[in-house]
Amino acid sequence: MPRYHSPLGTSYSQEEKKGILELAQKYNVFIVEDDYLADFEQNSKSDPIYSYDDFTHVIYLKSYSKIxxxxxxxxxxxxxxxxxxxxxxYKRILDIDSSMLSQAALEIYIKNGMFERHKEKMKATYYSRANCLISALGKNQKECNQTFFQYTPIKNIAFHTYIELNEQISCEKVIQRLKSKSIIVDGTTNNYLRSFIAKDSILKLNISNVEEEYIEDGISQIMKQIF
Structure with a gap:
């Protein structure tokens, strides 16, 4: 995934993407690049790894379902x-053929400009939510003087982001207290192998399905449970 990684929300820089490609070329292996969030990109110069390849080492995947x-x-x-x-x-064995009706409908949607208009509308919506989230986290971090948590702002759209709790604060207890108030957040336990004991105290946040009007209050509620 070249951009908006789950669960931390990070993206690869141009240098990192080129470095990954160089490794694939050096060891003669394929990269499967899943760029399913490409349409939400705010930076027009943020190209996928595929754009740096010579069409030999990158299998590029993109979805229209998210947008x-x-x-x-x-x-x-x-x-x-x-x-x-x-x-x-393999594709013929698995699904015989793709849906011609859906492809035809999508072609019309793209050619008449409706897709581009819809894409810009969706990008603006998520960008506004991300700015609201970043503003709320920055405000709370400043007020608590980084005593209880630290937050590193993420550029562009923050589908996923995270805060690092003070090591003396129990991440699991915070998660349970928030759950009792119908605020669902998660830690990083499920992102590691069961045999690995995670030492970080990270609280993962996701606002992709949260209306902008609820974001600031939601962050305030999270801060109350941390403090």
Missing amino acids: IFPGLRIGIAVIPEKLIETFSQ
Whole structure:
């Protein structure tokens, strides 16, 4: 994933993406690049790893489901030439054929400009939510003087972000107290192998399904439970 990683919300820099590609070329392996959030990108110069390749080492995947609606079930796969025949064989075995009706509807939607208008509207909505989240976290961090938590602002759209709690604060207890108030957040336990004991105290936040009017109050409630 080149951008908006789950659960921390980070994205690769241009240097990091080029470095990953160089490793793939050096060891002659393929990169499967899942760029399903590409349409939400605010920086027009933030290109995927695929754009730096010579069409030999990157399998580029992109979805329309996130920007339009999940039920559309249409995506794009750009395959290196030496894999096209094998890929086509497996695809025919798995699903026989793609939905021609859905593809035709999407083509019309794109060609008449409706997709571009919808995309810009969605980007603006999420960008506004992200700014609201960043503002609320920055305000609370300043007020508590970083005693209880630290927050590192993330550029562009913050689908996912996180705060680092003071090591003396129990992340699990905070999560349970918030759950009793119908505020759902999560820690990082499920992001590690069961055999690995996570030492970090990170609280993951996600506002992709939260209306902007509830974000600031939600952050205030989270801060109250931390303090």
